Structures are given as C-alpha cells and as structure tokens.
Amino acid sequence: MRERRNWDLSADAFDRLLAFLDADRERAAEAYEQIRRRLLKFFEWRGSANPEELADRVIDRVARRLMQERELKADNRYVYFHGVALNVLREHWREPGRQAEPIEKAEPVANPHDETARWERLERERLLTVLEECVRKLAPASRDLVVEYHGAGVQIEARKSLAHTLGIPLNALRIRVYRIRAALEVCADRAMKQISETGIPG
C-alpha cells in the first residue's frame, strides 16, 4: 500500500518532530537536514532508485509515531531513524514489482567509456565551461590541492606520497579534496540550472 506522503504532515506533527530532534528549533532544523541527507544516501547506497520518496516515508513514519506516542525512547535519535529506514527498505523490497531492485540483481549500467552512454555534446561543453569558471573561483590553496591531487594519479601510493608531503593522513587528504570537489559540484550544478532556466550563465 502506498503510504501517505511527507507533504501531508501537519504543522503540528512537523513541530513535534523538530522538538524530538532538539529543544532548540534552529538546531533541530539543522539536525533534520542532517538526518534527511543520511537517509537519502542510505537508500541510494542500498540501491534504491527513488531515495527521496523513501526518505520522506521514514520521516513521515517517525512523525506519525511521535503524534501517537508523544515520546519515543531512543538512545541516539539519528540511529532511531536508521531503524525505521531499514523497515521501510524491507517493505519496499517486498512491494509488487520491486523484487528486482536490490542491487545484487540489478543490471550493470553502460560502460563509462561508451560514447553512446554519455551526455549530449552540448551539455558536456556547457558543463566544462561552467566548471572551469567554478575552478577559477576557488581559493588558490584549494585549487592547488585539487590540481596536485588529480595530478598525483589515482594509485594509492601516489596519494599516500602526496599526503606525506602535506604532512596529513591519507584519510584527511581524501576528505579535504572531497569537500573541495563537493563545493565545485554545487557551483557547477547551480550554474547549469541557471543556464537551463535563463539561457544565461551565472
């Protein structure tokens, strides 16, 4: 059975959900965003094709329980959401027509080097243009780090050597580069969206 969607949540239920997350409303809103982000990745990493819908179901369900039971016992509220998410995932797999979805049974996608699987040329060129602009906007230290990281090659030894040169553990280097690349992706996404909406680069 299809569940009630998240947007049916009443203001009261949403307020109660936020109060469950933190007594301070602003911190609660941040916690809500953090949990939603984790839920999206959870469903994505578990191979679901529609993580947003399933994340909404989890949030709905916790909010409804809070309305019914007033108080939920949870040592860690984030982990509580994970428990609910697991139930939602298992139910989702049992839904008619969903059985083939678990990733173990999914078909591999097209090879990345296959030209037919790529975006249209125009889209790619646009993306390259906006990305170049985004890289240019980076702080010099961040730009240098990304350049060095990519220049070092993907082999683990090369990355270790770069981490050693910088005097930081490999994991810290990886996270630092990830943050820069994530910021670049946000920048490029925003610019691409603006182009598609207005035809004018940002």
Place this chain on the structure above:
Amino acid sequence: MQDKWQDESRFHRYLLGQLSEDEQILVEQEYFASDQSFEQLLALEDELTYRWLSGDLAPAERIGFERRFLSTETGKRHAEFARALESMGAKRYRPRWRPVWAALAAAAMLLFVSAMLFRQNRELRTQLAHVVTPQPITVAFLLTPGLTRGTEELRRIEVPAQADVLRLEMTLRRSVPPGATFRAALHTADGREVWSQGGLSKPIVEVPARILLPDEYDLLLQSVAPTGTVDDLGGYHFALSRR
C-alpha cells in the same frame, strides 16, 4: 576500537555492496551516529567515482560500483561531473616547473615593475581613497515552516542596522518534483506583498534589507514543477526588528 585501516576497508566494501546484511547495518548505525564516519564514506564514494573513471577498479569492484551508484539519477549526475572535472584537465592550472634562471629573471623584472607601480600607486591611492565601493553586508537566517501567526513561538530576526542584504534559507518539510524551481513572496502582517522572486533553484532568498521595516512577515514559498504545476510549500512567519 577498530583501527582506521579496518574502518576504511569496511566502508569501502560497504559502498561496493560487499558486506553481509549484519555488517552493513553496523556501518549504517555508525554513519547515522557520527558526522565523521558519514563524511568519510562520502569522501570514499567520491574517490571511487574517480577511480572508476580511470579504469582503476578491479572487475568485481567496477561491477559493484556501477550497480550501486550508476542506477540512480544522482549517481549518474555525479559521474558526469567527475568526468567533466577529469577531462577539463586540472593540469591546465598546475604551476609549471621553471628553470632557476627563469625564476631569477622573473624576480628581477618583478622588482623593476614593482618600483614603477609603487610610485603610480601612491598617487592613485590618494585620488581613489574615497571612491572605494564597500562590499554589501549580508546577514543570514534559517527559517522553518509550520509556525502560523498567533502562535506563541515566533521566529524573531534581529537585523543589524548596517546590513544590506537579508539572506533567508528555508527548511523544506517535503520534497519537490525533480527540476522544480521555487517562488517566494514576502508579505507584511496586513497581507501586503513587499517583495517576491521566482525561478529560484533553492529555497534561499536574498532580500534587500532597506525595504524591510520592523514588522511581522510571512514568507510564502511555492514550488513550480517543469510542467508548470504550482504547489504551496507553506509559510515562514517571523518578526523582524532592527538593532
């Protein structure tokens, strides 16, 4: 506590779908509870994408990666972005090695040009001292939906007198259709619209502070789907004061 290498190996196998159900659950509990673990997984996932692009994954890893990450729109978009970043050739930005003599010549030239510029600069600075354009001052607030007028709990926003722009970020209570944009309209307590903006890619607005007098406001948010369907996402009620 397991050491970092074991953590990394476990996280790596989790991302590729190579753990048992029980092991997966343990990893998930860890990243739901810990920001650090979650970010570590995101970074590992990011790196896997680049290794996949470079053909650096073993066959089993490659299949696991493709099944797990490239079956969603988000994963595909991320891979396209990574491909673009790689193909752009970050090398272009890399500072190239130069022989010592070239560096010395450049330094000498720089010294000469600096001396010339110093004189010009001193004169120009006097002329331009009062023409410098100040950067706009932006103050940001996070708004949550659901509060309505008349409730006891009211979001209070205190805006410094010198602020030029008020940045308001709205938390969404639900998802919007893929590709949807946002429209926001700001109303005073008596229902008068004082400002609005459409075509927003995110539920974030930047309102000129000068148009906002101390008052109660409703910021009404709508999503506009690519099909043109408009959906009310709710109101964000707040009281604004100046200091």
